[in-house]
Amino acid sequence: MSGVWSMPVALAVLSFIGLASAILGDGIWHWVCWAGLAVPLAVCALKLWAQWPGRA
Amino acid sequence: MTPASLRAWRWVHRWTSLVCSVNLLILCVTGLILVFHHEVEHLMGTEELDTSFTEGQAPLPLETLVATAHRQDPALEPKFVSFDPEERGARYIYLSPPGARDFEGGRWVVLNAYTGASQILKQPTETLTGFLLKLHVDLFAGFAGQMFVGVMGLLFVVSTVSGLVVYGPFMKKLAFGILRFGRNTRIANTDLHNLFGVATLVWAFVVGLTGAILSFSPLIVGYWQNTEMASLIARHAAEPRAGTVVGVDEVARAGTAAFPGMDLAFIAYPGNDYASDRHYSVVVRGHTELTQRILSVALVDAESGKVVETAETPWYITALLLSGPFHFGDYGGLPLQILWALFTIVTGVVTVTGFVVWLKRPRARAVAGMTARGTQGTRA
Known part of the structure; x- marks a missing residue:
């Protein structure tokens, strides 16, 4: 897989697992859901923070 | 490309x-x-459903609850009783003018299933969230x-x-x-x-698609009523009448007996869009987050109290019901x-x-x- 698609595909897979897991059960399934869906948002936040104008 | x-x-x-x-x-x-x-x-004090009950307490018979609701508006007829998997102590009873098959021109009465106490539902447009x-x-x-x-x-x-x-x-x-x-x-x-x-694409796709499906729900439900429901009803239209009419509790018992281990989702009275003129529809669901969105129907003869046929709901109704959680995001806690x-x-x-x-x-x-x-x- 080329470099363009590796991150988007990884985030898509995590989102998908996250969305699906909480409907399947409680407890650990909820944690998988929260973790999976938190990653794409965390990536957005990190990229934004690291490249914010005036930083580094 | x-x-x-x-x-x-x-x-x-x-x-x-x-x-x-x-x-x-x-x-x-x-x-x-x-x-x-x-x-x-909750913050605005508009959600004041008292659906409390003590564990082990038996809910009131449906007949009692329906009669309580009916007394609030004797000119209307009970057409629909709905059950909420998230609010086990609530019963939603729909009353509408005689002859009305759809959900226009009537009103919902919400009762505590254990005390029969009536809950006031504000008109949706009177609350911020309703607006x-x-x-x-x-x-x-x-x-x-x-x-x-x-x-x-x-x-x-x-x-x-x-x-x-x-x-x-x-x-x-x-x-x-x-x-x-x-x-x-x-x-x-x-x-x-x-x-x-690109980072939020899957979420946006899922929420967009489920939102569109929910928007088209009147068409999807209408299609089901006009095809599978209609032919289910038509198969029993010519059955001889017994002459008596059984109570809603007996109907509920007969319907749930046909699906062991399932919960009641709703009961449509004869004359409602979801039933026939002489049959009740008893609709049941499973217990889990997933299976509570998969419904099954028992058509119960209003005169004999017997289940005349059972049916699964088609895939597009399941897709419609499953669209709910994936659009609202209400299936995984705060x-x-x-x-x-x-x-x-x-x-x-x-x-x-x-x-x-x-x-x-x-x-x-x-x-x-x-x-x-x-x-x-x-x-x-």
């Missing part, structure tokens, strides 16, 4: 996005608050508005898919997540649009609601940055400049 097909995809992405962008922003702002509708209602929900669902334009929002939802789905297609060629020489804030407005907005858009809200904000940012990228398109400025000069030229 050939340059021509890339151009076509960019055209699709531009126009599907632009057409739905204003509605999408309304959906984002209202949706952002509606994610927390329980919390907002926002109406704006979200149909822009205060009824059925037509709801269909409009559904079409906007489909355009949004096409916009996410086409956005993904044009992302690849654009990012060929760029690192993932690059944000060139130091460059001009267009480049800064493009980078933000690309990162936020952390999921917060994630849902954050995704909604990111989607709003993607919408706005995409719009700015379009506004700042280089060609348009050149064209506008030329037109301006041309006009001046004519005047001179």
